[in-house]
Amino acid sequence: MNIAKTPTIRWQEAGQEHLACWRSEAGIAPHLCVGIADDRTSADDAYRSLESGTALLWRGDWVNARHLMQALTKRADRRFGAGRGKAPKTPAEVFARHREQQGLRAALLNRLLVPLDAAYCIPLRRAQDVRDACIEAYGPAGQADSVVSLRELLAVVSAHEWRKKGIPVPAVQGRIYPHYGVFSPVRGEYVDLIATAPLPANCERAFDIGTGSGIIAAVLARRGVKHVVATDQDARALACASENVEKLGLASAIEIIKADLFPEGLAPLIVCNPPWVPAQPTSPVEYAVYDPDSRMLRGFLGGLVAHLAPKGEGWLIISDIAEHLGLRSRAELLGWISAAGLKVIERLDTRPKHPKAQDASDPLHAARSAEVTSLWRLARIDGAS
Incomplete structure (x- = not known):
């Protein structure tokens, strides 16, 4: 790593100024006020420091750092939980409040920092080996020490573990191995829709727009x-999809290319599972969930006719969660479909099975409990070649 071309973080320790590379996948700026914490620092004292805007660089035992993060998370959950402040009046206001509170919570917890040396080793007592996880997330080790949020590093390690064991997906007769920052196909209901929807006649070619993990x-x-x-x-995403295709033995059938939405040419089937919620992402993995101004959704619909082969179909896989949150109406979606020269042949629906749909304590429970995930089968209005 070239420290001259990388954001740096500075702090005072033992009467000397220190400098290191700063890592943040969410694009957080280096903290300007950094203190030192160790095994003598209580959770209450640490929380007060973080809440005041002071980041803490951990110099104690690694296991104790993880315990401290758990204690801080409990305090942050109480501080930024539901039911505080004036109650929102509409579903959109509920969502906006939830996003705001989650952002404040994340900003606070991201102020607990840990060091990494140039080889991605954690120079702390009882530190675990995170080298492989860091290489997968950040690339080859560099030539300089760095500092990273403990919360981000734990996410990097968690992603590494998921990538090692993979996620079993019956529809592909194997496992999908998600990379850090690439959305994991843990919600299987939309996969089942794709696995069972009737294929167009003579469907020997298809486009998968925004492939992600390649699922x-x-x-x-x-x-x-x-x-x-x-x-x-x-x-x-391109690297992740390529790896999964190879492991599944499907490299001869699947071509993976870098493109903004559509590749060149026509296909009798074009499938897209865009982010379901029109909002601004705040971290890499959120780009698979949040689609600012429905850019990808509208881009897919607007370009579909030009890439469909004669008698072809476009499959839009999308949840109606945005409708229940008051962020996009069904009439708006249908208007975009019609304006693009498309008609709906059929809509296949399924209910989500994830735990949050049953969690009444979730601020978004009303929307999640009513959510339906659909595969919209679309065709050209004129049905022409």
Whole structure:
């Protein structure tokens, strides 16, 4: 790592100024006020420091750092939990409040920092080996020490563990191995829709727009589509999809290319699972959940007719959670479909099975409990070639 071209963080320790590279996948600026914490620092004292805006660089035992993070998280959950302040009046206000509180919570917890040396080793007592996890997330080790939020580092380690064991997906007859920053296909209901929807006649070619982990392309290939072109803009997603396709033995059927939405040419089937909520992402993995101004959704619908082969279909996989949150109406979605020269052939629906749909304490429970995930089968209005 070239420290001259990387954001740096400065702090005073033992009467001397120290300098290190600053890592933040969420693009957080280096903290300007940094104190030192160790095993003698109580959770209450640490919380007060973080709440005041002072970041704390941990110099104690690694296991104790993780225990401190758990204690701080409990305090932050109480501080930024539901039911504080004036009650929002509309679902959109509930969502806005939830996002605001989650952002404040994350900002506070991200102020607990840990050091990494140039080889991605943690220079703390009882530190775990995070080198492989860091290489996967950050690339090859550099030439300088760095500082990172403990919360981010724990997420990097968690992603590494998921990547090692993979997620079993019956529809692909194997496992999907998600990379850090690439959305994991843990919500299987939309995968089941893709695995069972009727394919267009003579469907030997398909496009998977915004492939992410490659899960949709893999399902289509397993269903017998001979040539699937999977696109994405994100380098991590492209690497992740390529790895999964290789491990599943589908490299001969799936071509992965870097593209903003559509590849060149036509296909009788074009599938897209865009982010479901029109809001601004605040971290890399959120780009698979939040779509500012519905950019990807509208881009897919607007470009679909130009890339559909004669008698072809476009499959839009999307939840109606945004409708229940008051962020996008069904009439708006149908208007975009019609304006794009498309008609709805059929809509296949399923209910989510994730735990939050049953969690009444979740601030967004009303929307999540009513949520329906759908596969919209779309075709050209004129049905022409």
